[in-house]
Structures are given as C-alpha cells and as structure tokens.
Amino acid sequence: MIRVALAGNPNSGKTTLFNSLTGSTAHVGNWPGVTVDKKEGTYKKGKEPVNIIDLPGIYSLSPYTPEEVIARNYIIDERPDCIINIVDATNLERNLYLTTQLLEMDVPVVIALNMIDVLDKNKDKIDIKGLEKEIGVPVVAISALKEENLTTLMDEVINFSKVERKGTTILKKCKAYPIIEHIQKQLEDDNLFSSLFHAIKLAENDEIEIKMHPKQYEYVLKEKENIKDPIFENDLEAIIADARYKYISKHFSSKLTKSDRLEEIKDKNGNFVKKEKRSISDRIDRVLTNRVFGILIFVVILFFVFHLTFGEDLFYLSAMGAFSSLGDEFALASGTTFEGILFSSGGIQSPGVFLQTVVIGFTDWITELVSQGLTSLGAYNWAVAFICDGLLAGIFSVLSFLPQILLLFLFFSFLEDSGYMARVAFILDRIFRKFGVSGRAFMPLIMGFGCSIPAMTNTRTLATEKERIATVRVIPFFSCSAKLPILTACAGAIVSLFGVGNADLITLGMYFSGIIIAIIALLFMRNTTLRGETPPFIMELPAYHLPQFKSLMIHLWDKAKHFIKKAFTIILISNILIWFLQSFTPSWQYIEYVEGEGFLTSVTTNDSILAQIGMIIQPLFTPLGFGSQLGSFGWVFAVGAITGLIAKENVIATFAMLGAVVANVIDPSTLPGSLELYEGASDVALMIQATGINIPGIIAFIVFNMTTIPCFAAVATAKAELKKGTLKNTIAFWLITSYIAASAFYLIGTWWWTLFIYLALAAGVIVFIYFYNKKHPIKPQGAATI
Amino acid sequence: MQITLDKLKINQKGTIVAVKGQGVTRRRLFDMGVTPGALVTLIKLAPLGDPLEINIRNYELTLRKDEAKNVILEVEDN
Incomplete structure (x- = not known):
C-alpha cells in the first residue's frame, strides 16, 4: 500500500484534512518513546488504497521540540512514498517556511493549499499555476473543512508517489550554498538518503547532524570563517533562515494578491472614510483578552465548565429556596423514577451529575441482577460477594467517573480547538512564570480539580520535558472530585464533634492548602532536580473558529477508549486485591458483612488481613498524628490512607465498612445529630470517638490524602505520559511530599512553637539551594531527545 | 531610530533589523518568521502587562518581553 505522511503547521487544518481523508479507519497510537499521538488511517476512495x-503539527524541522524530531525521523527513517504538505493559504509565508525544508528531502511532496474557501470569501486571489511552477511540485487548492477538491489532491498524491524525487533547495543563491554543496557531494558519495537535507541542517548548526557527521562539521566551522555578511557576519543559522523567508516573500507569497479589506465608516463629522476592516476573530479577541475584563471572563468560563460538569444545583434553585416554594409541582414527580436522576433534594442536576447518576443507576441494576441470579443458582455467599463487591464494583466505580471525565474533556477540547486556550496561556503567563512554568501549565493544573487523569494527558501541550514532569507531579495537589467526599466528611465530623469552625470554610481552606503546597513544590523542583531555563514562550495565537463537531467527537472517543483501557486493568486488579484482603482473616476465614445488618460471622473486619497489615504499618503514621498514638482502632486511618493510594473513593468506603466494627464499641446514638448534615461524617465521627484523634491529626490525614499518590489510574496515566524512569521518582516525590506536608500540619497544629523550627529549616534549605545553584549555573538547553 | 521590540507602542509598526540572543529562543524566533526585514505591529499587551501580542507575516504571535528584547527594530521617528 502507498504510504503517505501528512505534514504541516499547527492550526493549518491538518487534523480536519486527516479526518476527512481517513474517516472511521483512523486509529491512534504513540510514537515510540514519546507521548505525542501517532494517528494513522486509510484513504479508500482513490484507485489505490x-x-x-499524520505527523505532529510543526513549524520547522529544527531539532528543539520532540514533535519536530519525530517528524524528521519519520521521513528519514521510514521514507514515505509521498508527503502531503498542508499549507494554510491565509498564512502563506510562515507555512511555506516548513515547505522549503520538506522539499530538501528525497521524497515526493504534494502541496495541499488549504482554506481556499476563506481566501475566496475575502476576495483574495492566488495564482496557483504560478506557485506550482515556482515551487516545482504539484499544488492543489483544497478546503479540508468543506471537503472540496480532496479527490483531485489524492489522485495527484497517488500518481506522484510513484515518481523518484531528489531534494531541491531554494538556497542556491545563499552565501552558505558553496559549503552546503561541498558537504552534499561528500554525503552523496556515502549513499546517504536525503543528502541535501543533511548537508543544509549541518550548515545550520543542527545538533543531531553534528553528532552524525563530525568530520563534515569541521569543514563547516573552517569554511564559515570566510563568510562575511553585513548583518549576520558568519552566523550560518541566521543567514539560512533569512534566505528562506526572503525567497518565500519574493517568489512564493507574491503569487497572492490581497483585496484591500477596506470598509466605509462614517466618522465623527459624518463623512465617509475608508478604514481597514476588522475580522470577526479580531473582534472576539478584543473582548476575551481585554486588559480589564480578560481575567474575569476567563474565571467565569472556568466556573461554568466546572459547574456544568460537577454541579449538583444547576440553576441554584435549591440555594435560592426555590425548591421549597415549588414543592407542589415537584411533589408530582417525586416518587417517580425521575427523582434522583434529574433532580435531588440538592436541586436540579448539571449534565455531568445527571449522566453520572444514570450510569450508577444502570450499573447498580446490573449488580443487583447478577447478585440475584447467582444466589438463585445456589452460589456460595463469598462467591457472590467476590463477583459483585470485588469484580463488578471495581469496574463500575471506574465507569461512574467516565461521564464527568468525558464532559470535562469535551469542554476543554472545545476551548482548545476554538483557539481560546492559547489566549489563556497568554493571559496567565506572567503569573505562572514566577513558579517556573509557562502560562500553558495553567490548564492542566486547573483540570486537576476535576480529575487528575485528563489533566495529566493535557500536559502534552507544554514545551519542555522538565516543565511537563513538574506539572504532572503537582496536578494531584489540585484536589480532584474523588477527594471531595473525604474533605466534606472529615470537615463535617470536626464541626459536629468539636464544635469549631464551619465545614465549608474548612473544605475551602484545604483546597487552598493544596494549591500552596503545589506552588512550593513547583518552586522547589524547578530550583533543584528539575532545574532548567524558563522555557521560551513564543507561541502562535491562532484565529478563533468554531470547532468542528466531528473532530470533537473523534477526540472524545479516543480519550474514552484510552481511559477505559488504562483504568480498567489497574483498578480492577487492585479492587479484587483489596476486597480479598478485607474479606478474609489470615487463617482464610471469610468475613461476611451485609450493609444494614452488620457482620454475620463471628470474625469482623478488625480480624482481616487488611487490619493486620494496617496494624503493622500504623507506627509509620505516628509523626502525622494518625499512627500509634491512636491505640487499637488506630489502624483504620492507616488502612484508609493505604486503600486511598489505589483510589480516593476507597477512603470513605473503607471508613463506612470499618464504622460497623467500631459501632460495637461506641454507641452511634450518643453522637451529635448535626452529623447527618454531612455525607459520610458519622463514620468519621465514630472513628474519631474510638481513636481519640485530635483536630490537627484529622487535618493531617486530609493533607496526606490530598498530596500523596492520587490513585492507581492516575499513576498509570503518569507512567504513560512521562519519560521512562521518571515514574519511580514521581511516586517517591508524592510519598515524601505528603509525609512532610501532613506531619507539618500535625506538629504545628498540636505544638504551635514547632512552626519556628519549620521556618528555620525552610530558611536553611532556601539558602543552601541559592548558594548551590549560584555555584552551578545551568547549561544552555540543547536539542530535544527522544 | 532603532529600538527593541519590547519598547514598541500599541499599534506602532517597525521593521526587524536584527535578532540577537542564542540557542533555542533565537531558533524559535527564526522558525516563527521573526527574521530581518519582516514588518511587526504590536497588537496588545496581556492583561498583566506581559507577554506581548504582535502581528508578523500576517498572523498573531505572542512572546515575552524578555524574548522581545532580543529583537531590534527600525521604527519611524515621530
């Protein structure tokens, strides 16, 4: 089959063209060793398949970003039969800069001149035949969005792919050409594929080529001393880049005649004056990145994204008391199946919560059905429990998060594809640079409040590897939706039992603590282990456009598949393991627990293997306030913390199960009634009563859960997203950070004067890092490595 | 008169004379079309005063003031 590579600038319509050509045959993989998506598909409408x-979107073939290295390695190593170079006709000069480099390779190239419909609309004219003659390869005008002329394009590609083509260059008149020509001849004698490309890159000081051809590079260094350019002296990199752009403006983009874009506007005196017309995109941008309102608009957009995904009170009807006044009308619906799905006592649900409720309702129904079926078949109790509580509960707990994760993905993809995300980075770069990351890191971090998994995947937009690692590591500190139940339950228990504070304020305070820990951790990493120059922030701000529905859906489907595959295996196995450990005693006696009825066997969860393990590791948590000092029931916090490493939903679920054990010791009826106000708080309160844990200890428990290993699914995502070998350190980072942060909260909360010890230690560390870094300056950044 | 790009006023135009600096940043600027001879217009500043948004070669590019300091422009005296 003919193999064709699709290359072009980001925002040139490449994805749209790829989707139009390949349709449902497309599938996503990864390029070896990196997490840049590799998309492949088949075009079947031509005379040959x-x-x-789809190569990554790139501006150049220089070796500084992983995307550029992938694209050039693919073309050099895999030698496709043809390259389709998609060129945005509305942005000709910068797009053709990449074209001039692609043409230097020994591969047939066909140029797909995209967005020709936009050009027509603007009444701009382009001389396609003239352009084709100048460039020397076929040029086909297309509209990827309207699927115009794609057949002509692909016919041309199929024909041209049979042709042998030698690389050509526009640098013949450039001062560096004699050097290039000399090296090319040498490389050609060695039978090197795309010798012209290699020779030019070598002259451009390209680090990959220097390593490959050290002998020839010596020649470059020697010869360039003889070049004297009035502006660039002997800087070949600058001379070549300049020569490319000069040639493009003179020979290629001159084929485009723009209409004058003037419109008549009445001025103050009532006279008609001609003024340059502003495009719609410009007008939108004036509002969205407004100096005064820009940040405010951004906050509002973000609020709506989260509210539509996670909000339980969509229109704030409940908060405004509307539900009670509308009581009669809703009474009609209450008791029907609509209750709990469309609305609850908390108000009308957001689409995210609605979808989640539907999924949970459906999966509960299946579990019930399976459980009844198995029982009627005469299966053992433990077997029914294993299948329903271990196997199915594991799968379904993942599925219940899928709707909200996908919805969040959908909103963020929409913002990304529309061009707004680039503006968010633009607005916020000033703040985030102070923490050692660029403005682009903001989006993945804020997505962390929803779920760490899509957030970690979103770090792919970051420019450097170090920035990515640092960002992935602190994402969990932006407390995700699964951690919220821990926060509300613990806060509710504190307020009811100790009669201090306000549950909402405690919860909010914990969220802010997470952000502060994240900032400290970022600053620490960017000054120590992940030290490096602040990555440059030189980014295109693409014109706004309405995202294509088809692209969004394809994107979403890919994400869903990815998430299910990754999360399923790991969550499933861990769930089965936990179920097993808490359902059996070390002597393999089965512990039977039925919700509402309590334990049906003489052994309880307190005798389980899990409890035994909990008691062994309990002393580890003593400096954190929930270890040995809590006595014989203290292991529940240790177990809660450990099961939380697998999934944060486990923490409160574990408490609920263990609450039944503790209920034999403490009479639940002695607890304050206000606990009913907070979901899960009564279980936590039972634990507090049984163990005598103090407030700083509970806070430390929350902090530990917020900053430690987020969940197995997130670990699996981090593993896939990060370079090999980084995962170990990342897990160590989470464990150490949570240990230090939680112990600080406990110790300072219990003995306030320890604050001074911490401050002194922190000052010592800062001074040490400062002087160490001063002695060891950063080396300038080199080529990207894969 | 010659000034650096970060000193350009909003809606002011200038022609690039030279691009200083080294390594990744400079290469990136070249690749994005920031080369001598190109015409630059400053569109706006971010709400917090940095980075800048410029129009170059008929598209919008954003870069920080630190990076813009490396770009030297020829502007008309006024």
Missing part, C-alpha cells in the same frame, strides 16, 4: 500517517 493509501495509508496516511
């Missing part, structure tokens, strides 16, 4: 590989 064509395999199309």
Whole structure:
C-alpha cells in the first residue's frame, strides 16, 4: 500500500484534512518513546488504497521540540512514498517556511493549499499555476473543512508517489550554498538518503547532524570563517533562515494578491472614510483578552465548565429556596423514577451529575441482577460477594467517573480547538512564570480539580520535558472530585464533634492548602532536580473558529477508549486485591458483612488481613498524628490512607465498612445529630470517638490524602505520559511530599512553637539551594531527545 | 531610530533589523518568521502587562518581553 505522511503547521487544518481523508479507519497510537499521538488511517476512495500517517503539527524541522524530531525521523527513517504538505493559504509565508525544508528531502511532496474557501470569501486571489511552477511540485487548492477538491489532491498524491524525487533547495543563491554543496557531494558519495537535507541542517548548526557527521562539521566551522555578511557576519543559522523567508516573500507569497479589506465608516463629522476592516476573530479577541475584563471572563468560563460538569444545583434553585416554594409541582414527580436522576433534594442536576447518576443507576441494576441470579443458582455467599463487591464494583466505580471525565474533556477540547486556550496561556503567563512554568501549565493544573487523569494527558501541550514532569507531579495537589467526599466528611465530623469552625470554610481552606503546597513544590523542583531555563514562550495565537463537531467527537472517543483501557486493568486488579484482603482473616476465614445488618460471622473486619497489615504499618503514621498514638482502632486511618493510594473513593468506603466494627464499641446514638448534615461524617465521627484523634491529626490525614499518590489510574496515566524512569521518582516525590506536608500540619497544629523550627529549616534549605545553584549555573538547553 | 521590540507602542509598526540572543529562543524566533526585514505591529499587551501580542507575516504571535528584547527594530521617528 502507498504510504503517505501528512505534514504541516499547527492550526493549518491538518487534523480536519486527516479526518476527512481517513474517516472511521483512523486509529491512534504513540510514537515510540514519546507521548505525542501517532494517528494513522486509510484513504479508500482513490484507485489505490493509501495509508496516511499524520505527523505532529510543526513549524520547522529544527531539532528543539520532540514533535519536530519525530517528524524528521519519520521521513528519514521510514521514507514515505509521498508527503502531503498542508499549507494554510491565509498564512502563506510562515507555512511555506516548513515547505522549503520538506522539499530538501528525497521524497515526493504534494502541496495541499488549504482554506481556499476563506481566501475566496475575502476576495483574495492566488495564482496557483504560478506557485506550482515556482515551487516545482504539484499544488492543489483544497478546503479540508468543506471537503472540496480532496479527490483531485489524492489522485495527484497517488500518481506522484510513484515518481523518484531528489531534494531541491531554494538556497542556491545563499552565501552558505558553496559549503552546503561541498558537504552534499561528500554525503552523496556515502549513499546517504536525503543528502541535501543533511548537508543544509549541518550548515545550520543542527545538533543531531553534528553528532552524525563530525568530520563534515569541521569543514563547516573552517569554511564559515570566510563568510562575511553585513548583518549576520558568519552566523550560518541566521543567514539560512533569512534566505528562506526572503525567497518565500519574493517568489512564493507574491503569487497572492490581497483585496484591500477596506470598509466605509462614517466618522465623527459624518463623512465617509475608508478604514481597514476588522475580522470577526479580531473582534472576539478584543473582548476575551481585554486588559480589564480578560481575567474575569476567563474565571467565569472556568466556573461554568466546572459547574456544568460537577454541579449538583444547576440553576441554584435549591440555594435560592426555590425548591421549597415549588414543592407542589415537584411533589408530582417525586416518587417517580425521575427523582434522583434529574433532580435531588440538592436541586436540579448539571449534565455531568445527571449522566453520572444514570450510569450508577444502570450499573447498580446490573449488580443487583447478577447478585440475584447467582444466589438463585445456589452460589456460595463469598462467591457472590467476590463477583459483585470485588469484580463488578471495581469496574463500575471506574465507569461512574467516565461521564464527568468525558464532559470535562469535551469542554476543554472545545476551548482548545476554538483557539481560546492559547489566549489563556497568554493571559496567565506572567503569573505562572514566577513558579517556573509557562502560562500553558495553567490548564492542566486547573483540570486537576476535576480529575487528575485528563489533566495529566493535557500536559502534552507544554514545551519542555522538565516543565511537563513538574506539572504532572503537582496536578494531584489540585484536589480532584474523588477527594471531595473525604474533605466534606472529615470537615463535617470536626464541626459536629468539636464544635469549631464551619465545614465549608474548612473544605475551602484545604483546597487552598493544596494549591500552596503545589506552588512550593513547583518552586522547589524547578530550583533543584528539575532545574532548567524558563522555557521560551513564543507561541502562535491562532484565529478563533468554531470547532468542528466531528473532530470533537473523534477526540472524545479516543480519550474514552484510552481511559477505559488504562483504568480498567489497574483498578480492577487492585479492587479484587483489596476486597480479598478485607474479606478474609489470615487463617482464610471469610468475613461476611451485609450493609444494614452488620457482620454475620463471628470474625469482623478488625480480624482481616487488611487490619493486620494496617496494624503493622500504623507506627509509620505516628509523626502525622494518625499512627500509634491512636491505640487499637488506630489502624483504620492507616488502612484508609493505604486503600486511598489505589483510589480516593476507597477512603470513605473503607471508613463506612470499618464504622460497623467500631459501632460495637461506641454507641452511634450518643453522637451529635448535626452529623447527618454531612455525607459520610458519622463514620468519621465514630472513628474519631474510638481513636481519640485530635483536630490537627484529622487535618493531617486530609493533607496526606490530598498530596500523596492520587490513585492507581492516575499513576498509570503518569507512567504513560512521562519519560521512562521518571515514574519511580514521581511516586517517591508524592510519598515524601505528603509525609512532610501532613506531619507539618500535625506538629504545628498540636505544638504551635514547632512552626519556628519549620521556618528555620525552610530558611536553611532556601539558602543552601541559592548558594548551590549560584555555584552551578545551568547549561544552555540543547536539542530535544527522544 | 532603532529600538527593541519590547519598547514598541500599541499599534506602532517597525521593521526587524536584527535578532540577537542564542540557542533555542533565537531558533524559535527564526522558525516563527521573526527574521530581518519582516514588518511587526504590536497588537496588545496581556492583561498583566506581559507577554506581548504582535502581528508578523500576517498572523498573531505572542512572546515575552524578555524574548522581545532580543529583537531590534527600525521604527519611524515621530
């Protein structure tokens, strides 16, 4: 089959073209060793099937970003039969800069001149035949969005892919050309594929080429001393880049005639004057990145995204008391199946919560059905429990999060595809640079409040590897939706039992603590282990446009598949393991627990393997306030903390199960009634009564859960997203950070004067890092490595 | 008169004379079309005063003031 690579600038319509050509045949993989998506598909409408590989969107073939290295390695190593170079006709000069480099390779190239419909609309004219003659390869005008002329394009590609093509260059008149020509001849004698490309890159000081051809590079260094350019002296990199752009403006983009874009506007005196017309995109941008309102608009957009995904009170009807006044009308619906799905006592639900409720309702129904079926078949109790509580509960707990994760993905993809995300980075870069990351890191971090998994995947937009690692590591500190039940339950218990504070304020305070820990951790990493120059922030701000529905859906479907595959295996196995450990005693006696009825066996969870393990590790948590000092029931906090490493939903679920054990010791009826106000708080309160844990200890428990290993699914995502070998350190980072942070909260909360010890230690560390870094300056950044 | 790009006023135009600096930043600027001879217009500043948004080669590019300091422009005297 003919193999064709699709290359072009980001925002040139490449994804749209790829989707139009390949349709449902497309599938996503990863390029070896990196997490840049590799998309492949087949074009079947031509006289021959064509395999199309979508190269990453790039501006150049220089070796500084992983995307550029992937693209050039693919073309050099895999030698596709043809390259389709998609060129945005509305942004000709910068797009053709990449074209001039692609043409230097020994591969047939066909240029797909995209957005020709926009050009027509603007009444701009382009001389396609003239352009084709100048460039020397076929040029086909298309509209990827309207699927215009795609057949002509692919016919041309199929024909041209049969042709042998030698690389050509526009640098013949450039001062560096004699050097290039000399090296090319040498490389050609060695039978090197795309010798012209290699020779030019070598002259451009390209680090990958220097390593490959050290002998020839010596020649470059020697010869360039003889070049004297009035502006660039002997800087070949600058001379070549300049020569490319000069040639493009003179020979290529001159084929475009723009209409004058003037409109008549009445001025103050009532006279008609001609003024340059502003595009819609410009007008939108004036509002969205407004100096005064820009940040405010952004906050509002973000609020709506989260509210539509996670909000339980969509229109704030409940908060405004509307539910009670509308009581009669809703009474009609209450008791029907609509209750709990469309609305609850908390108000009308957001689409995210609605979908989640539907999924949970459906999966509960299946579990019930399976459980009844198995029982009627005469299965053992433990077997029914294993299948329903271990196996199915594991799968379904993941599925219940899928709707909200996908919805969050959908909103963020929409913002990304529309061009707004680039503006968010633009607005916030000033703040985030102070923490050692660029403005682009903001989006993944804020997504962390929803779920760490999509957030970690979103770090792919970051420019450097170090920035990515640092961001992935602190994402969990932005407390995700699964951690919220821990916060509300613990806060509710504190307020009811100790009669201090306000549950909402405690919860909010914990969220802020997470952010502060994240900032400290970022600053620490960017000054020590992940030290490096602040990555440059040089980014295109693409014109706004309405995202294509088809692209969004394809994107969403890919994400869903990815998430299910990754999360399923790991959550499933861990769930089965936990179920097993808490359902059996070390002597393999089965512990039977039925919700509402308590334990049916003489052994309880207190005798389980899990409890035994909990008691062994309990002393580890003593400096954190929930270890040995809590006595014989203290292991529940240790177990809660450990099961939380697998999934944060486990923490409160574990408490609920263990609450039944503790209920034999403490009479639940002696607890304050106000606990009923907070979900899960009564279980926590039982634990507090049984163990005598103090407030700083509970806070430390929350902090530990917020900053430690977030969940197995997130670990699996981090593993896939980060370079090999980084995962170990990342897990160590989470464990150490949570240990230090939680113990600080406990110790300072219990003995306030320890604050001074911490401050002194922190000052010592800062001074040490400062002087160490001063002695060891950073080396300038080199080529990207894969 | 020659000034650096970060000193450009909003809606003011200038022609690039030279691009200083080294390594990744400079290469990136070249790749994005920030080369001598190109015409630059400052569109706006971010709400917090940095980075800048410029129009170059008929598209919008954002870069920080620190990076813009490396770009030297020829502007008309006024």
